[in-house]
Each structure stands twice: as C-alpha cells, then as structure tokens.
Amino acid sequence: MKRDLGKIFKRILLYLWVGCFLTFFMFPFYWILNTSLQGKDALFQKNLNFIPHPFTLVNYIPLFTNKELNIIRALLNSLRVAFITAIICVILGSLAAYAFTRLRFKGSRIWFILLLVTEMLPPISFLIPFFIFYSRFHLLNTWYGLVIGYVAWLLPIATWILYGYFKTIPKDLEDSGRIDGCSRVGSLIRLVLPVSTPGLISAGIVVFMFSMGEFIFAVTTMSQMKAHTLPIEITIFVGKFALDYGAMSATAVLTLISPVILVLLLQKYLIEGLTKGAVKE
Amino acid sequence: MISNKSRIREFLNLEAHESHLAGFLIAPVIIAVFGILIMPLLFSLFVSFTDTRSVLPNSYHFVGLAEYIKAIKNEDFRFSLVITVIFVVVTNFCKLVFGTLVALALKERFKGRSIARSLIIIPWATPLIVTGIIWKWMFNNHVGVINFLLTKLGIVNHYIDILSNRYSALPAIILTDMWQGTPFFIILILAGLQTIPDDLYEAAGIDGATSIQKFFNVTLPLVRFPMFVAIILGSIFSINQFDLAFIMTRGGPINYTRLLTLYDWTQAFKNLNIAYASAVSYLILLLSFAIAVIYIIFVQKSEA
Numbered sequence: 338m339k340r341d342l343g344k345i346f347k348r349i350l351l352y353l354w355v356g357c358f359l360t361f362f363m364f365p366f367y368w369i370l371n372t373s374l375q376g377k378d379a380l381f382q383k384n385l386n387f388i389p390h391p392f393t394l395v396n397y398i399p400l401f402t403n404k405e406l407n408i409i410r411a412l413l414n415s416l417r418v419a420f421i422t423a424i425i426c427v428i429l430g431s432l433a434a435y436a437f438t439r440l441r442f443k444g445s446r447i448w449f450i451l452l453l454v455t456e457m458l459p460p461i462s463f464l465i466p467f468f469i470f471y472s473r474f475h476l477l478n479t480w481y482g483l484v485i486g487y488v489a490w491l492l493p494i495a496t497w498i499l500y501g502y503f504k505t506i507p508k509d510l511e512d513s514g515r516i517d518g519c520s521r522v523g524s525l526i527r528l529v530l531p532v533s534t535p536g537l538i539s540a541g542i543v544v545f546m547f548s549m550g551e552f553i554f555a556v557t558t559m560s561q562m563k564a565h566t567l568p569i570e571i572t573i574f575v576g577k578f579a580l581d582y583g584a585m586s587a588t589a590v591l592t593l594i595s596p597v598i599l600v601l602l603l604q605k606y607l608i609e610g611l612t613k614g615a616v617k618e
Numbered sequence: 619m620i621s622n623k624s625r626i627r628e629f630l631n632l633e634a635h636e637s638h639l640a641g642f643l644i645a646p647v648i649i650a651v652f653g654i655l656i657m658p659l660l661f662s663l664f665v666s667f668t669d670t671r672s673v674l675p676n677s678y679h680f681v682g683l684a685e686y687i688k689a690i691k692n693e694d695f696r697f698s699l700v701i702t703v704i705f706v707v708v709t710n711f712c713k714l715v716f717g718t719l720v721a722l723a724l725k726e727r728f729k730g731r732s733i734a735r736s737l738i739i740i741p742w743a744t745p746l747i748v749t750g751i752i753w754k755w756m757f758n759n760h761v762g763v764i765n766f767l768l769t770k771l772g773i774v775n776h777y778i779d780i781l782s783n784r785y786s787a788l789p790a791i792i793l794t795d796m797w798q799g800t801p802f803f804i805i806l807i808l809a810g811l812q813t814i815p816d817d818l819y820e821a822a823g824i825d826g827a828t829s830i831q832k833f834f835n836v837t838l839p840l841v842r843f844p845m846f847v848a849i850i851l852g853s854i855f856s857i858n859q860f861d862l863a864f865i866m867t868r869g870g871p872i873n874y875t876r877l878l879t880l881y882d883w884t885q886a887f888k889n890l891n892i893a894y895a896s897a898v899s900y901l902i903l904l905l906s907f908a909i910a911v912i913y914i915i916f917v918q919k920s921e922a
Contacts, residue, residue: 351726355734358720362738365752365797368763372755385766433647442637448644450914455651457910458659459858461879462899465886466658466665469673489654492647521639550745552861553879557887568747572865575751582755589748600743604736612809612844 366593373397373586380582396587407562408588411570416595418480418566419548422487426495426544427537434499435525439511449500452493460490464557471558478564483555487548494547495540502536502609503529535606542603546596567592666896673892685897695898697873698881701788705877706856709792709799710849716796717803717848718841722833724804725811735808742801750865753794757781757866781867784874791862791875798862799855803848810844811837850913854906878902 372380373396374389400408436442437449467486468477476482506529514524530537552568559565565573571588600607666685668678689695724735741749756764759779768774780786814837822832860879863869869876869884876884882902886895 348728351723351728354719354723355728355730358716358723359734359737362741362797362801365749365756366740368756369752381761385761385763429646429650432643436640436643440636440640440643442640445640448648452647452651453914454910455655457854457906457913458655459879459899459902459906461858461860461882462662462896462903463655463658464883465892465896465899466662468887469661469665469892470658472673485654489651492651496647521636546743550747552745552747552864553883557883568745571747571751575865582761585751586755589751592745592748596743596745597740600739601736604739607739608805608809612806 369586369589369593372582373590375583377581377583396583397591399584400587400591406574406584407565407570408567408574408591410563411565411567412591414480414564415549415566415568418483418487419545421484422491422548423541423545425484425488426492427499427541430492430495430499430540431503431530431533431537432525433496434503435529437496437500438503439508440521452496456493456497460553464554467554468557477558478561480564482558483548483566486554486558487544487551490554491544491547495544498540498543499533499536502533502539506532535609538603539607539609542599542607545599549596662896663900665893666900668893670893671890673890681893685894686901688894689898689901694873695878695881698876698878701874701876702857702878705788705792705795705859706853709795709856710852712792712796713800713803713852714845714849717800717807718845720800721804721807721811722837724808738801738804740801741797742799742805744798746798746861747865749794749798750862753790753797754781754866757790782871784871787867787871787875791866794862794866795856795859799852803852806844806848807841810841814840846916847913850909850916853909857902857906857909 371387371389374392374394375386376391376393376395379386379390400406437445463486471477471482476485510528510532511524514528515521550568551566552572555566556569556572559569567588571585571592574588575585665678667680667682669681669685670678720738724731724738756762757780759765759777759782762777764780765774765777769777778786780790818836818840819832822836827835858879859877860883863875863877863880864883867875869880878898879902882895882898885891885898
C-alpha cells in the first residue's frame with residue numbers, strides 16, 4: 338500500500354515536470370502566433386488576450402500584397418539558397434562519406450579530422466576576409482555568393498552525419514553486390530544509397546535549416562534589398578516599423594513555418610542521423 | 619573508345635586502386651571546403667599583422683603583433699571577453715542540468731511521450747533571429763507577456779525593462795539561448811540513456827540502491843560520452859553566439875551583453891578597424907581551437 342502511494346506520487350511528479358518543460362518550450366510559439374492574429378489595438382491593452390480577440394488576418398495580408406515590404410522576395414531568396422546548398426552538400430558529402438567509411442587510403446583519418454576542425458572555427462573569423470574577397474570578385478549581393486559560403490560551412494556537417502550513417506550499414510550488403518559484379522561506385526549508387534535514405538534526409542534537413550536561418554554572413558554580404566534573405570528582412574522590419582508588432586510577428590511565423598514542418602515530419606530520421614555519431618553502441 | 623571504357627571500369631573495380639578512387643571521391647569535399655576557406659583564413663591572418671583600416675587598401679603596412687597587443691590591453695575587449703566567458707559557462711551548465719532532467723523524464727514511459735519528444739525539438743529548428751525576436755517581444759517592458767505574468771503572479775509590482783537593465787539583460791539572453799539550445803542536449807543525452815540496459819537498474823535495485831544512487835552510479839557513468847559531446851559542441855556554438863545579442867540588445871545596456879563576436883563585428887563593419895578586428899577574430903579562433911583540441915583528444919582516447 339505504501340509502495341503504491343509512492344508510485345502514484347512519482348507518477349504525478351513526472352506529469353507535472355513534463356507539463357512544466359513542455360510549457361516552457363511551446364509557449365513562445367503559441368505567443369507569437371497569438372500576437373500575429375490580433376490587430377494593433379488589441380496588442381496595446383493592459384490586459385493581454387490569451388486567445389486572439391478579435392481574430393484577424395490583417396497582419397498577414399500586407400506581407401503578400403505590399404511589394405514594398407520585400408518579404409516574399411526575401412522568402413524566395415532564402416528558399417533558393419537553402420535548397421541548392423542542401424542538394425550540393427548531400428551529393429558531395431555522400432561521396433566523401435562513402436570513401437571515409439569504406440575505402441582504405443593514406444591520410445583518411447587526418448582529412449576527416451581536418452574537416453571536423455573547420456566546423457569549430459568561428460564564423461566571425463571568416464567574415465572579414467570573405468567580405469574583402471567578395472567585394473573584389475563581385476560576389477556581394479548575389480545568391481551564388483551565399484551558396485559558396487554556405488557550402489564551405491555546411492559540407493563538413495553533412496559529411497559527418499552521412500559518415501555516422503554509412504558506418505552502420507553492414508559491409509555484407511556491398512560484398513554480395515560486388516560478387517554479383519557491381520563496381521565500387523555501382524554498389525554505392527545501387528546498394529548503399531537506397532538504404533541510407535534516413536541519413537541523406539537528415540543531412541539535407543540540417544543543411545537546409547542552417548542555411549535558412551543563417552544571419553551574420555548574409556547580413557554582411559547581402560546589403561542590397563533585392564538580395565536580402567528572410568532573416569535579414571525580419572530584422573530590418575523590426576527597426577523600420579518599430580511599433581508594428583503585429584506585422585513583425587506575422588513575419589516571424591512565416592519564417593518559422595518551413596523549418597518547423599520539415600523537422601516535425603522528418604524528426605525520426607533527423608534524430609537517428611544526429612545521434613549515431615555521438616552515442617557509442 | 620572501347621578500351622577507354624574498359625579502362626575506366628577497371629579503374630573503378632580494382633582494389634589496388636582503392637586509394638585513387640578514394641581520392642576521387644573525397645576531392646570535391648576537400649576542394650570545396652579547404653579551397654574556399656583556407657585563402658580567406660590566411661589572408662585574414664596576414665591582415666591582422668598590418669594596420670589597415672580599409673577593405674581594399676592600396677598597400678599594407680606591416681606592424682607585427684601590434685594589433686593583438688592593442689586588443690589585449692583594450693578595456694572594452696577585456697570586458698567583452700569576461701561577458702563571453704560568463705555567457706558560455708553559465709548557458710552550457712544550465713543546458714546540461716536542465717537537459718539531463720528533461721531527458722530523464724522523456725526516458726520514462728508515459729502517455730503522450732512520443733508527442734512530447736517531437737515537440738521539444740522544434741525550438742532547436744527555429745532560426746536564431748526569430749528566436750531573438752519572439753523573446754524580445756515577450757520581454758517587452760510595456761506589453762510583454764513575461765511582465766504581465768510576473769505582475770499577475772505578484773512577483774513584481776510594476777513592469778520592468780528586463781533587457782535594458784545591466785543585471786537582467788544577460789540572464790534574459792541566457793534564458794533565450796537555453797530555450798533554443800537545450801533540445802540539442804536533450805537529444806544527445808536521451809540517445810545515451812536509451813542505450814543503458816534495464817538489467818543494470820534491476821541489479822542496482824536488488825542491491826538496495828535508491829533512485830539518486832542509481833542516477834550517480836549507473837546512469838551518469840554511461841551517459842558521460844554524449845554529455846561531453848553536447849558540452850563541447852555547445853561551448854563552441856555559444857562562443858560564436860551573435861544573433862541573439864544582436865537582435866535583443868545590440869550589446870547593451872552599456873556593453874553588458876556585448877559578446878566578443880558582437881564587439882568584433884562592430885569593430886570591423888561599423889568602425890572599419892579591419893586589421894584590429896582581424897586580430898580579435900584570431901583571438902576568438904584560438905579560444906574555440908583550444909576547446910576543439912580537448913574534444914579531439916577525448917574522442918581519440920575513447921575510441922582507442
């Protein structure tokens with residue numbers, strides 16, 4: 338009897354704790370959504386509405402109709418850069434990850450560690466020389482300028498995630514393929530890649546997410562309106578219309594949508610891809 | 619033509635050519651990463667030994683380590699260094715403790731566990747700039763929800779400007795950073811917890827261990843590795859934190875949240891102290907590098 342009570346007590350504590358931290362993690366999303374669905378008058382009352390009242394889409398409509406706001410162009414710029422970067426990183430990264438996990442060659446370990454080291458170098462130390470190089474080679478304010486920088490920055494992460502994934506695929510799979518007459522490259526394309534879809538997807542999402550959200554490099558090299566990405570546009574927005582919190586929150590929600598949906602849909606793959614390298618089985 | 623084709627096939631097939639093939643496969647990554655990064659990095663090292671104040675100067679005047687010495691002697695630099703160290707240590711410590719407590723709960727079986735597990739990842743996927751904007755809005759001193767709740771609960775009796783107070787601005791940024799960064803800690807620690815077999819706990823239970831003893835004697839030693847990975851990657855990430863402080867406080871009030879990255883960026887792109895800023899960026903690089911070296915030594919050792 339006493340043991341049962343203890344168990345129930347523990348159960349209640351567990352649920353309370355889960356409730357607490359879920360509130361902490363979820364509340365900001367709820368709040369920004371709630372703000373974005375209310376008009377200006379409702380936002381500046383002393384008593385805050387926890388349910389949008391009166392409910393309105395007035396903050397969202399100008400984002401799509403008002404050309405001066407530049408939001409849609411910035412969104413398209415962001416999507417283009419993130420998508421192209423992700424494709425390049427997954428293709429090149431999987432070739433290298435295959436070599437690192439399957440082939441013996443001189444310097445394999447050194448190259449791999451050097452790749453990881455680049456990831457630990459502070460972005461700020463690249464910012465100044467990149468700016469100087471970009472102004473000399475006319476890469477400022479171009480989308481490929483951003484892609485070049487992002488590929489160099491994210492390719493090691495993509496390679497690392499794919500490396501963790503390829504390592505878990507049994508070598509027997511390829512051996513059987515090679516007996517059947519597949520070449521190395523053939524077995525990579527026909528046997529290894531199809532079963533590593535989760536790894537490819539999680540590498541792709543991570544690269545996509547980081548490129549979508551990157552700010553400091555973009556704001557430094559993309560100063561013209563036409564080249565702005567969404568994170569830049571949103572900060573300018575905060576400065577320009579300092580009191581228009583409704584429009585600001587609507588933009589924030591718009592910026593959030595694509596990474597959040599991707600992560601929710603593909604989280605199983607993502608967690609698998611991320612933790613394979615960090616947890617020793 | 620035919621002989622060429624068969625030569626290619628031979629080349630791709632022969633074990634003796636494994637290293638050629640490997641070179642062929644890793645070349646694109648090596649060229650893309652080092653080709654793009656190494657020149658700018660060396661160039662910036664060169665610039666840091668000059669005294670240039672222009673992006674495209676006609677000539678460079680070599681001054682050795684003068685800019686580095688200037689930085690180390692500079693009060694503003696030192697203050698930013700202290701702020702950065704406080705930020706990195708506190709935020710990572712809090713993420714570790716909070717992340718462990720959440721991971722322990724998410725390991726238990728309860729209704730809605732899988733939903734809870736997916737929800738906690740979303741903050742991590744949120745672009746940092748958006749995180750900064752949302753929390754800045756919540757910290758607002760006129761109509762912010764945090765002030766509203768604090769007054770409603772009777773914790774404070776009037777609205778306070780949290781982000782403009784020198785003692786509360788940095789903690790506010792740390793809280794925001796925890797919201798964004800703890801999920802990464804949770805994912806890694808939870809993955810570690812799941813590899814611990816249940817028998818170990820049963821055995822400890824038979825020996826009469828309490829829950830707390832089980833945590834320190836069974837759980838902790840087995841999740842040390844993922845915890846370590848989380849702290850190192852988290853530290854490197856927070857040394858480079860820029861976006862949150864930029865959007866929430868711009869380094870204020872009176873530089874109490876001006877992290878080194880923010881200081882460096884202002885020196886480079888607002889004051890155009892290009893050489894000085896390059897030197898400061900190399901000092902930040904050294905700091906990251908020290909942590910990276912610890913990490914690599916640890917990983918090498920644990921794999922051996």
